[in-house]
Amino acid sequence: MPMSKPTPTPMSTPMSTPMSTPMSTPTPMSMSMSMSSTIPIPRTLPGALFTLFTLPSVYRPQADTRLLAAALAQEELGPHTDVLEIGTGTGVLALHAARRGAATVTAVDVSWPAVVTARMNALLHRLPLRVLHGDFAERTHGRRFDLIVTNPPYVPAPGTRLPPRGAERAWDAGPDGRLVIDRICEAAASLLRPGGALLMVHSGMCGAETTVDRLTGEGLSATIAARASVPWGPVLRSRRTWLERQGLAAADEQREELVVIRARNL
Numbered sequence: 706m707p708m709s710k711p712t713p714t715p716m717s718t719p720m721s722t723p724m725s726t727p728m729s730t731p732t733p734m735s736m737s738m739s740m741s742s743t744i745p746i747p748r749t750l751p752g753a754l755f756t757l758f759t760l761p762s763v764y765r766p767q768a769d770t771r772l773l774a775a776a777l778a779q780e781e782l783g784p785h786t787d788v789l790e791i792g793t794g795t796g797v798l799a800l801h802a803a804r805r806g807a808a809t810v811t812a813v814d815v816s817w818p819a820v821v822t823a824r825m826n827a828l829l830h831r832l833p834l835r836v837l838h839g840d841f842a843e844r845t846h847g848r849r850f851d852l853i854v855t856n857p858p859y860v861p862a863p864g865t866r867l868p869p870r871g872a873e874r875a876w877d878a879g880p881d882g883r884l885v886i887d888r889i890c891e892a893a894a895s896l897l898r899p900g901g902a903l904l905m906v907h908s909g910m911c912g913a914e915t916t917v918d919r920l921t922g923e924g925l926s927a928t929i930a931a932r933a934s935v936p937w938g939p940v941l942r943s944r945r946t947w948l949e950r951q952g953l954a955a956a957d958e959q960r961e962e963l964v965v966i967r968a969r970n971l
């Protein structure tokens with residue numbers, strides 16, 4: 706899982722370098738070409754370099770962020786596109802959408818440090834983001850968007866409830882890793898305008914097909930748009946025994962598959 710541990714965080718992270726986490730060794734990431742569309746993970750986020758201000762405990766962009774950014778780069782954005790980012794962290798994906806000319810970009814995060822960080826980065830880069838604090842469903846209720854991007858918490862964790870605070874809030878997501886993913890699947894149809902699209906990245910460990918099925922069950926057309934294989938990060942390594950006991954990982958497993966799910970509101 707490309708999740709950084711809450712190591713002391715520098716106040717700015719140059720996005721031009723590989724992510725400075727234990728996960729971000731210069732190991733090349735390999736792509737599975739089995740699906741209809743594949744998107745290589747770029748070493749940097751697409752577009753020009755973003756220098757990011759990052760408060761401690763805020764999730765710094767990693768391989769999952771980059772894979773999602775590559776998928777976002779393939780979407781048409783224009784002066785009529787309203788974008789929502791669920792769980793914005795540093796705001797980097799929302800900033801990309803804003804720089805590409807989306808009409809409006811709304812970003813939401815439950816973490817105050819993330820909200821402050823994203824607002825600071827919007828100011829730093831002079832890009833118009835509306836950054837809201839709170840749970841995505843509460844803060845966006847009644848609104849509709851043309852594109853939703855999200856890298857939600859998705860790491861399977863022993864607790865049955867989401868962490869109320871701390872850096873783990875960015876990754877821990879209940880025993881099957883789906884506590885937030887499933888809520889996003891349920892909400893997608895009501896958050897998207899007709900023809901609108903959802904891009905969501907998560908680990909294959911929590912079930913790519915399950916996400917496709919849930920979204921399809923909500924009336925959307927969903928596919929796995931990209932897959933990528935990355936080495937296990939420190940969070941997965943720290944809970945190897947538990948993951949193996951849960952049947953979520955094989956004894957010698959060293960790599961994790963990331964998937965990007967793309968769903969369209971028909």
Ligand SMILES: C[S@@+](CC[C@H](N)C(=O)[O-])C[C@H]1O[C@@H](n2cnc3c(N)ncnc32)[C@H](O)[C@@H]1O
Pocket residue numbers: 764765766767769770791792793794795796797798813814815816819839840841842855856857858874875876885
């Ligand atoms: C894996 S991080 C992704 C950060 C950033 N989008 C990226 O890709 O680098 C997940 C983020 O979702 C936020 N989050 C968790 N639950 C949420 C919820 N219910 N509503 C909104 N944000 C949430 C966390 O605080 C965290 O910042």
